[in-house]
Amino acid sequence: MQGLVCSNISKRYETGKVALNKLSMSVESKGIFALIGRNGAGKTTLIRILATQLSPTSGAASLNGVDIIKDPHGIRERIAIVPQEARATPWLTPHETIFSYLLWRGFDTGEAHERADRAIKRLAIEEYADKSNRFLSGGIKRKVLVATVIASEAELIFLDEPTTGLDPISRNDLWNVLNELKKDRFIFLTTHYLEEAERLADNIGIIENGKLLGIGTLEELRKKVKYPYSIKMLDAGKKAAVRPKSGKVIRGLDGNSQILTSQKEAYAISDQFIKKGIKFSMNPISLDDIFYYLVKKPIENGEEHEEEYW
Amino acid sequence: MRRNIGSQLLASVLVNAVYAMKNYPIMLSYTFLSPLSMLLVIFFVSHGSLLGIGIEGGFIMAMVLSGVSMQGDLSHLKNDLKIQDMVVSSPTTAFVYILGMAISELVYSLPSLVTLIVLAALFIHTSLMGAIEIFLAMSLMFAFSIALGFMLSTFSSDVIQSWAFSGIVSTFLATIPPVYYPITYIPLPYRYIAYLSPTTYAAQIAQNAAGYVAVPGAILAIDWIVLIAVSIAIFIIAAKKTRWREK
Incomplete structure (x- = not known):
């Protein structure tokens, strides 16, 4: 079967914690697939299983017909990973980092040097190529790690939370790189930045408590939410002073009321708000809304905050 | 694609020895001083009479330290830098990775090994057969310590834990046993x-090969059997228990 396919993957650690619970999914092996979920949702466990670093308790997985669980050596020819919390080795330069990784992948020294130079150029880090990694900024170090794996011949690249901890400018730089890279590679990334998934991903999976709650393009995920429009109240503390004919009022991530409803109803409500002088914003639902709708919990504080007004 | 195993071995040597020595030369003094400092103490305490045995002890210490150092290095690469995770998800096999790391430890030990070889050439007078025996015993010690180091590294989840392993292993393999002096110096019980x-x-074999002690043939045979058996056993345990792909 083509693409990346997971069938009933479960993982129970020795501690008894169930990290994945019969997770199944199928995704085309091109572009960027983003797996989003809260901390501890099971993202890293899944990526480590697919990258052959961890055995599942049960289940099967394959990439373009190659069995990931039973033929780890076969799959390792085709994949590369930047693990979560990976650090650019402090006593190496970026060029040495990429060069040595390519040697580990079995390239001859000549080709490894050429590929390292090309990757450094592609990520525009030439001026740092021969400086020690320990003197580089966090953003450049992260680029060095991404350059390391893209310099390889791997057709599937796993990036586990690649932009965590980066400042907005460095994050944007890396997003540009990934957007360019996805033209010729399949990138599987995990993130808890929903904006990142929205900006980059062709397909998105939402994971919670080791289960996949939804998978598809942003449009396909929007269809999972009954209400395609979102109205956010901008006056802190004010509740929706209207009763939509159809829809749902929830407390948004910022603590303000938020109405999820149909397009027609959204326009009707907005008219009422304008007349009453209530500040609001109206948009098609974002990935944040979808995520919140599916997971039903704010991402950060883990508290239940759902209010149904009718 | 055809993978070059020579390149894969070279990668470990570059990352763990050559580039590290280039950036942190202070590490060289550690690998240089550890086997030689004990030799110096033995030399002074014995008024020079145990110099030859001490040199052989220095070799054993260097071999054991290779495994001890590798255990710490692997733990650092795995737990702190996550390099080992990147290598696991690559075409490099566990065997090639460890072989490369083992060679890198020898490269790291070159300053002390060269010094010990020069001292051995000057002060140990043995036959060609004796030299081969010493070489084989040292090779077995090296293989044993590397297998032990790899196995321990896969069980450590933090570099601080690996420091504890290092201290215990070097104490029980190189400091307490009679490698710098004949076993007869230890009271019988x-x-x-x-x-x-x-x-x-290994020390008994080396001391006999250089003519410092006379070990009966049967005892010598037992020495070899034990050394080979222990090395094979630790290799089997390492192969079965080490975790390349975690459970």
């Missing part, structure tokens, strides 16, 4: 405890 360490057998 305690001598049996020394035989719990494989380094005791």
Whole structure:
């Protein structure tokens, strides 16, 4: 079967914690697939299983017909990973980092040097190529790690939370790189930045408590939410002073009321708000809304905050 | 794609030895001083009479330290830098990775090894057969310590834990056993405890090969059997228990 396919993957650690619970999914092996979920949702466990670093308790997985669980050596020819919390080795330069990784992948020294130079150029880090990694900024170090794996011949690249901890400018730089890279590679990334998934991903999976709650393009995920429009109240503390004919009022991530409803109803409500002088914003639902709708919990504080007004 | 195993071995040597030595030369002094400092103490305490045995002890210490250092290095690469995770998800096999790391430890030990070889050439007078025996015993010690180091590294989840492993292993394999002096220096009831360490057998073989002690043929045969058996056993345990792909 083509693409990346997971069938009933479960993982129970020795501690008894169930990290994945019969997770199944199928995704085309091109572009960027983003797996989003809260901390501890099971993202890293899944990526480590697919990258052959961890055995599942049960289940099967394959990439373009190659069995990931039973033929780890076969799959390792085709994949590369930047693990979560990976650090650019402090006593190496970026060029040495990429060069040595390519040697580990079995390239001859000549080709490894050429590929390292090309990757450094592609990520525009030439001026740092021969400086020690320990003197580089966090953003450049992260680029060095991404350059390391893209310099390889791997057709599937796993990036586990690649932009965590980066400042907005460095994050944007890396997003540009990934957007360019996805033209010729399949990138599987995990993130808890929903904006990142929205900006980059062709397909998105939402994971919670080791289960996949939804998978598809942003449009396909929007269809999972009954209400395609979102109205956010901008006056802190004010509740929706209207009763939509159809829809749902929830407390948004910022603590303000938020109405999820149909397009027609959204326009009707907005008219009422304008007349009453209530500040609001109206948009098609974002990935944040979808995520919140599916997971039903704010991402950060883990508290239940759902209010149904009718 | 055809993978070049020579390149894969070179990668480990570059990352763990050559580039590290280039950036942190202070590490060289550690690998240089550890085997030689004990040799110096033995030399002074014995008024020079145990110099030859001490040099052989220095070799054993260097071999054991290779495994001890590799255990720490692997733990650092795995737990702190996550390089090992990147290598696991690549075409490099566990065997090639470890072989490369083992060679890198030898490269790291070159300053002390070269010094010991020069001292051995000057002060140890043995036959070609004796030199081969010493070389084989040292090779077994090296293989044993590398397998032990790899196995321990896969069980450590933090570099601080690996420091504890290092201290315990070097104490029980190189400091307490009679590698820098003949086993007869240890009073008899305690001598049996020394035989719990494989380094005791390696030292006895080396000391006999250089003519410092006369070990009966049967005892020597037992020394070899124990040394080979322990090395094979630790290899089998390492192969079965080490975790390349975690459970």
